[in-house]
Amino acid sequence: MLFGTLVYGFINSVILALVALGFNLTFGISGVANFSYGALYVLAGYLVWIFINLVSLPYPVSVALSILATALAGALMYRFILLRLRGMVVSEVIATFAIGLTILEIFRYLGFIGFQYTLPVFSTGSVDFLGVYVDYQRLSIVGIGLLLAAFLYVFTHHTRTGLAFRGIAQEEQTALSLGIHSDWVATLSMAFGAGLSAVAAVAILPLGTISVEGGYDVLINALAVCIVGGLGSTVGVVVASFLIGYAQMFTSSYLGASWVMIVSLVAILIILAAKPSGLFGKQRELEERI
Amino acid sequence: MKGRAFGYLGYLMAILVGVLFVFPTAELYAAENIVIGVPTSLAFLEGEESLNCVRLAVDEINAHGGVKVGDKKMPLKIESIDIRDASPGVPVPEALLGIEKIILEKKVNALVVGPFRSEALLAAMDIIAKHKVPMLGTIAMAPTSEAKLMENPEKYKYIFRTCLNGKYLVGYLIGGMKFLNQEFGFNKVFIMNQDVAWARGVAQLMIANFFEKAGWTVLGQEIYPTGSSDFSAGLMKVRAEKAEVILSIFDMPQSGILVKQWKSMKVPALMSGFISPLAGPGAWKTFDGQIGGALNSIFELGNIPSEKYAPAKDFYYAYEKKYGKPIEAGHGPAPSYESVYLLAEAITRAGSLDPDKIVEALKMTDKQGVMGRIRFSEANQVVYGDDPKVEALGCVYQWTEDGKRAIVYPPSIAEAKIELPSFVKSAK
Numbered sequence: 147m148l149f150g151t152l153v154y155g156f157i158n159s160v161i162l163a164l165v166a167l168g169f170n171l172t173f174g175i176s177g178v179a180n181f182s183y184g185a186l187y188v189l190a191g192y193l194v195w196i197f198i199n200l201v202s203l204p205y206p207v208s209v210a211l212s213i214l215a216t217a218l219a220g221a222l223m224y225r226f227i228l229l230r231l232r233g234m235v236v237s238e239v240i241a242t243f244a245i246g247l248t249i250l251e252i253f254r255y256l257g258f259i260g261f262q263y264t265l266p267v268f269s270t271g272s273v274d275f276l277g278v279y280v281d282y283q284r285l286s287i288v289g290i291g292l293l294l295a296a297f298l299y300v301f302t303h304h305t306r307t308g309l310a311f312r313g314i315a316q317e318e319q320t321a322l323s324l325g326i327h328s329d330w331v332a333t334l335s336m337a338f339g340a341g342l343s344a345v346a347a348v349a350i351l352p353l354g355t356i357s358v359e360g361g362y363d364v365l366i367n368a369l370a371v372c373i374v375g376g377l378g379s380t381v382g383v384v385v386a387s388f389l390i391g392y393a394q395m396f397t398s399s400y401l402g403a404s405w406v407m408i409v410s411l412v413a414i415l416i417i418l419a420a421k422p423s424g425l426f427g428k429q430r431e432l433e434e435r436i
Numbered sequence: 437m438k439g440r441a442f443g444y445l446g447y448l449m450a451i452l453v454g455v456l457f458v459f460p461t462a463e464l465y466a467a468e469n470i471v472i473g474v475p476t477s478l479a480f481l482e483g484e485e486s487l488n489c490v491r492l493a494v495d496e497i498n499a500h501g502g503v504k505v506g507d508k509k510m511p512l513k514i515e516s517i518d519i520r521d522a523s524p525g526v527p528v529p530e531a532l533l534g535i536e537k538i539i540l541e542k543k544v545n546a547l548v549v550g551p552f553r554s555e556a557l558l559a560a561m562d563i564i565a566k567h568k569v570p571m572l573g574t575i576a577m578a579p580t581s582e583a584k585l586m587e588n589p590e591k592y593k594y595i596f597r598t599c600l601n602g603k604y605l606v607g608y609l610i611g612g613m614k615f616l617n618q619e620f621g622f623n624k625v626f627i628m629n630q631d632v633a634w635a636r637g638v639a640q641l642m643i644a645n646f647f648e649k650a651g652w653t654v655l656g657q658e659i660y661p662t663g664s665s666d667f668s669a670g671l672m673k674v675r676a677e678k679a680e681v682i683l684s685i686f687d688m689p690q691s692g693i694l695v696k697q698w699k700s701m702k703v704p705a706l707m708s709g710f711i712s713p714l715a716g717p718g719a720w721k722t723f724d725g726q727i728g729g730a731l732n733s734i735f736e737l738g739n740i741p742s743e744k745y746a747p748a749k750d751f752y753y754a755y756e757k758k759y760g761k762p763i764e765a766g767h768g769p770a771p772s773y774e775s776v777y778l779l780a781e782a783i784t785r786a787g788s789l790d791p792d793k794i795v796e797a798l799k800m801t802d803k804q805g806v807m808g809r810i811r812f813s814e815a816n817q818v819v820y821g822d823d824p825k826v827e828a829l830g831c832v833y834q835w836t837e838d839g840k841r842a843i844v845y846p847p848s849i850a851e852a853k854i855e856l857p858s859f860v861k862s863a864k
Contacts, residue, residue: 147676154668259479259523261689261713262722262764270724272700278672281700354665354693359524363663398669403660404631 150278151399157284159391160291161350165364166371166383167294168342172220174378175315176332178228178238180220182246183343184365189249190216190344191356195263205266213344220340224333232332246361254358263356265348283352290349294342298380311335315378370410374417376427385425389413469513470503470783472776473544475535476575477522477552482687482712482765486549486574486772487516492758493776503780506787512780515542522552524662531556532563539567545789547571548775549768552687554578554633565591568791570782570798572775574599575768577735578634582815593795596816598771598778598807600735600830602634604820605710606641608733609683611822612708612832612845613646616681619854621863623650626679626705627657628670628686628694635685642683655679665690671703680863684709687767692723699726702859707731708832715739715766720839728837729857731844737829738770738806739763740841744849745824751806771818774805822846 169183180186190212197208223245231237272281302308313321314331322328343364354360370390375382394409417424474490477483494512497503502511519534520526531551538544547564550573551557557576561584564571571594573581579602585592600608616622625647629635639657647654655677658670671694674682682705684694692713708731713719715734719727734740740763741752751773756762763769782797783789803810808824821827823846832845834854842852856862 147672150672150675151669154672158666254479257479259689260481261692262481262718263689264692264722266724270700270726272702279701281697355690357663357689359663360665395669398666399672403658403664403667403670406664407661 147399149276151395153275153278153280155392155395156388157280157288158395159388160288161346162367162371162391163384163387164287164291164294164346164349165343166368166375166387167298167380168339168346169368170372170375170378170380170383171298171342172335172339173372174380175311175335176224177235178224178242178332178336179235179377180336180339181239181243181365182223182249183242183339183368184361184363185246185249186216186220186340187343187347187364188253188356188358188361189219190347191265191351191360192253192258192263194265194348194351195356198265209348212348213341216344216347217337217341221333221337223340224336228336229329229333232329246365250358250361258356259358261355264354265352265356267352287349287353290345294345295384307331307334366410370414373424374413376424379424379426382424382426386413468510470505470510470546470789471513471515471542471544472779473538473542473547473569474514474516474549475519475531475538475547475551476516476549477520478516478518479520480522480552480689481716482575482768483518483522483549483552485763485765486768487514488759489755489769489773490514490548490776492755493773495758497776497780504784505789512776515544519551519556521556528553528556528559532559535560536563536567539563539569544569545791546779546794548779549574549772551576554581554637557581558584561585561592561595564594568594570594570779570791570794571596572771572779572798573597574771574775576634577601577605577767578637579603579817580633580637582813582817585815593816594791596798596812596818598775598810598818599767600820600828601817602637602641604830605638605733605735606645607820608830608832608845609638609642609709610646612731612733613642613652613681613683614650615845616706616708616854617650617652619862620680620706620856622680622706623652623863624655624678624680625652625683626655626674626677626681627683628667628674629657629659629684630686630688630691631659631661632687635687638685639683660686662688663690664688665693667694667697668701671697671701674705675701675703679705680860681705682707682709684711686710687712689713692719692727695730696723696726699729699857704860706856706860709733710735710766712766714835716764717762717841718764720835725839727835728839729835729855729860731832731834731854733766733830733832735767735830736770736807737824737831737849738773739766739768740831740833740843742831742843742849743851745808745829747804747806748824770807774807774810777805778803778810823848 172180193212194208197203267283268286269282272279302312310326310331313326371386375386390413394406397409398406474487498511502509517534517538519531521531552575554576627639629639691711698707710733714732738748738751741749782794785797786793808828811819813819819827831843833841833843844854
């Protein structure tokens with residue numbers, strides 16, 4: 147039981163990290179807290195389902211199109227709405243939350259509710275890992291999580307665009323003086339964040355069903371991980387994912403499934419009370435002010 | 437001059453009378469219909485298919501001229517509203533508003549289908565009683581509504597239920613568990629259920645009325661909030677506790693994943709109970725063919741075709757012919773279809789649309805329908821049993837490894853024997 151909890155806790159942590167990476171990337175670079183993140187995750191899931199079942203496209207093509215379409219949605223959202231609100235934090239939050247609500251409730255209105263909205267697993271079957279059976283889809287998620295982490299490291303350290311991302315994140319004025327176009331980088335970061343939410347969706351959703359309510363859960367989990375880890379900190383995201391992921395799994399195993407939903411919320415409350423900038427947060431001024 | 441004025445007045449009167457006769461007002465037109473209200477969660481499969489079944493019955497009845505009321509025939513008309521009570525987070529008062537709205541604005545003569553959640557039905561009973569509208573519920577199933585009715589039978593006499601209730605579901609589950617004990621010697625169970633009134637009630641009844649008395653050991657109970665989709669921790673507990681049977685009680689869309697996880701984790705306990713997404717033939721494709729071996733319940737015969745009871749089979753394929761797809765819900769469609777016929781026949785027997793007379797006539801129901809023989813108990817609940825010639829019927833079936841649904845219980849309509857999945861061993 148304990149070993150099983152450790153194994154599934156690890157997988158749950160990777161799932162949380164996957165879910166939160168895109169949210170964190172966008173905030174770290176553009177400063178936008180994208181509250182439509184959960185809706186973009188659900189949008190990606192439904193798009194794959196639509197491409198497979200209504201347009202009859204092959205699964206890999208559907209996945210690729212869905213990721214591209216979701217990334218494009220993120221870029222358009224920034225270009226046509228958020229650009230005008232840049233710097234007005236409350237307005238950005240309200241705007242992104244409203245966009246997210248609109249996306250989710252449109253799917254509800256169109257009747258996208260029910261158990262039939264599932265995505266096929268990449269491969270059926272499971273492997274016996276020292277007495278604990280783990281299905282191939284969960285192993286794939288771990289693999290995708292590791293690959294994504296490696297890709298993000300290489301991208302942000304060894305590509306011009308990635309270096310521009312880091313430049314804007316570190317010091318926007320200086321980056322501007324070096325010819326980095328901050329609006330363009332922010333648009334790209336929104337597209338990247340949205341695309342990452344889509345990658346998370348196509349990897350994780352085959353484990354469950356696509357549902358409108360899932361969008362709200364994803365947003366809460368992403369927020370919890372980023373707030374606990376420290377907004378904008380990639381190391382923080384990984385550490386917080388493991389803290390919350392294991393806390394959720396141990397709660398489910400030893401207290402009961404009905405307590406799991408409050409773990410993320412309790413984690414947010416504790417960190418806001420003890421260290422408002424998060425474990426690895428860069429917003430020191432907030433901490434100092436308090 | 438005066439004569440000309442009378443002449444104009446005459447023309448006006450003639451035009452007015454002509455308009456009234458040629459273009460009757462909505463109210464006058466409405467009086468020629470019997471209006472059936474369908475307030476339910478229409479976005480959910482059970483709600484959507486139940487409404488389809490109401491339409492199927494109404495179309496069939498109207499094709500024969502409508503319902504005989506006294507010496508004339510009146511067509512049936514459907515009014516529906518989505519009360520959303522099945523959606524997570526939707527408060528009961530929102531559902532109540534929808535029910536009262538359809539009663540007052542559409543001037544319905546009766547309601548069918550009704551709320552999903554028993555919490556909503558219990559609260560709606562007072563509204564329905566206040567407006568004196570007969571209702572034949574086909575989804576909500578907590579027996580507490582019958583208890584409430586029996587506390588004040590005169591006030592709540594308008595509320596009927598044609599679907600299975602929690603008590604009868606417990607009867608089928610007990611029958612299934614006894615069968616598993618006889619066949620395989622199983623007597624250790626782990627309960628996994630959804631955190632909603634009917635599911636909690638069924639789990640409690642199973643513990644109190646069967647497991648404790650029959651010498652079974654309940655190794656644990658895991659309760660999941662609506663919307664949960666990760667069951668791995670619970671399944672690990674099942675394995676650690678060495679349970680032989682998992683009693684599953686769920687009606688949320690995400691619950692089908694439980695069976696997929698059970699199969700991929702090769703949990704050596706037989707999955708048996710009710711998981712709504714597993715009910716229909718489409719579940720095989722939806723869950724990647726990873727549900728073979730699971731035992732599931734169909735709450736009302738007709739939602740699954742039976743080779744041993746022709747009316748259920750005829751209804752099932754009539755639905756498929758009309759809508760071009762089979763019934764997927766295991767709960768709701770058949771009693772919704774049946775309810776329209778029960779209502780129509782009661783109106784004919786009453787010879788009136790007076791709600792009190794309709795209620796009296798409904799109580800006298802004795803009909804061989806698509807679910808079996810239909811009669812109401814003292815608490816206005818259709819009586820369910822094990823033989824379709826004697827009572828209405830639900831059943832237990834097993835998903836075979838080649839993607840078919842085989843009815844295994846009750847014996848009167850059983851088509852196959854239970855086969856254990858490769859990773860579950862008999863205790864005998």
